[in-house]
Amino acid sequence: MPVISAPHAFNESQLYVDLRSIFGRALYLKCEGFNFAGSIKLKAAVEMVENAERDGLLTPDSIMVESSSGNLGVALSVIAASKGYRFLCVTDSRCNLSTRLLIEALGSEVHIISDLDANGGFLGARIEYVRGLCASDQRYVWLSQYTNPGNWQAHYRRTAPEIARQFPRLDVLFVGAGTTGTLMGCARYFREWHRPVRIVAVDSVGSVIFGGKPGRRMIPGLGMSMRPPLLDESYVDEVLQVEEADTIRACHRLARSGFLFGGSTGTIVSGAMDWMARNEDRDITAVAIAPDLGERYLDTIYQTNWLQDLYGDQVLGPDEVAGPRGSEPAPRTTGPNS
Numbered sequence: 505m506p507v508i509s510a511p512h513a514f515n516e517s518q519l520y521v522d523l524r525s526i527f528g529r530a531l532y533l534k535c536e537g538f539n540f541a542g543s544i545k546l547k548a549a550v551e552m553v554e555n556a557e558r559d560g561l562l563t564p565d566s567i568m569v570e571s572s573s574g575n576l577g578v579a580l581s582v583i584a585a586s587k588g589y590r591f592l593c594v595t596d597s598r599c600n601l602s603t604r605l606l607i608e609a610l611g612s613e614v615h616i617i618s619d620l621d622a623n624g625g626f627l628g629a630r631i632e633y634v635r636g637l638c639a640s641d642q643r644y645v646w647l648s649q650y651t652n653p654g655n656w657q658a659h660y661r662r663t664a665p666e667i668a669r670q671f672p673r674l675d676v677l678f679v680g681a682g683t684t685g686t687l688m689g690c691a692r693y694f695r696e697w698h699r700p701v702r703i704v705a706v707d708s709v710g711s712v713i714f715g716g717k718p719g720r721r722m723i724p725g726l727g728m729s730m731r732p733p734l735l736d737e738s739y740v741d742e743v744l745q746v747e748e749a750d751t752i753r754a755c756h757r758l759a760r761s762g763f764l765f766g767g768s769t770g771t772i773v774s775g776a777m778d779w780m781a782r783n784e785d786r787d788i789t790a791v792a793i794a795p796d797l798g799e800r801y802l803d804t805i806y807q808t809n810w811l812q813d814l815y816g817d818q819v820l821g822p823d824e825v826a827g828p829r830g831s832e833p834a835p836r837t838t839g840p841n842s
């Protein structure tokens with residue numbers, strides 16, 4: 505029976521969903537959403553905060569500041585509340601409303617950037633804002649998830665060994681890419697492991713992490729509008745890019761079986777299932793990492809009007825529509841969210 509006094513002391517590390525019954529292929533989905541921050545970012549947040557404390561960067565009057573699309577912001581809010589630090593999260597207008605409310609409920613502040621930067625994303629503008637704050641007052645401490653080695657080390661020390669313990673014959677690992685902390689930590693660990701593991705990075709179309717053309721991306725978490733400083737592509741065997749419409753379909757197909765996951769999980773599962781279809785002649789042990797759960801996306805990915813406005817009326821097919829299997833997509837409704 506786990507009994508804790510600090511919220512970050514609990515993190516479910518051994519839960520996997522076998523997707524065979526939903527997608528017809530055995531992919532084991534490691535669920536990282538079962539902790540008090542609701543996402544994989546709790547690991548990176550703990551590692552970065554504890555390193556900063558150890559190095560004397562954080563003191564009782566510090567104000568932590570971070571640019572986050574949401575989940576790291578929630579994780580840092582949890583830790584800040586528990587340890588008694590102030591925290592200011594700089595995010596942008598793509599951040600889910602519920603994520604923003606969560607951060608505020610935990611006692612932290614949120615600043616929303618709504619002007620796009622020169623790359624057509626918000627990241628540059630968010631980082632500029634954080635830099636300005638740090639220059640204005642010495643109490644601000646920027647952990648900088650984009651460059652902080654603690655971000656990938658958390659997954660080298662925890663996420664990858666957790667997978668290795670449960671899957672001693674692992675062949676392929678699918679990891680979503682944002683800051684690439686999860687990707688680089690897992691990739692570095694498995695590069696040193698006793699058997700080769702194919703590391704497949706999953707990114708969204710419109711992200712420029714691995715090059716390619718910038719484009720519209722509405723789902724937070726995965727993808728970046730700049731090249732992540734933590735990325736070392738020599739550790740990555742393959743890169744998959746997934747269209748947001750496919751992400752949406754995978755999310756709804758999972759939800760239809762009772763598994764409500766976040767957007768990036770839909771991206772990763774969609775890419776992984778395509779990959780597995782191309783490699784179906786091989787007997788492969790495959791794991792994918794699901795960074796969070798779906799409740800934070802109720803007013804976006806799981807909201808009919810949001811979906812239809814952005815991706816068209818036909819985005820969901822009979823396999824993805826809730827209700828009796830094979831029923832028609834829900835009719836368009838009007839209401840407070842339309």
Ligand SMILES: Cc1ncc(COP(=O)(O)O)c(C=O)c1O
Nearest residue numbers: 575682683684685686725768795
């Ligand atoms: C939901 C979600 N998926 C994926 C990622 C990407 O993880 P990483 O930053 O380790 O690349 C994040 C990062 O914030 C996230 O919040």
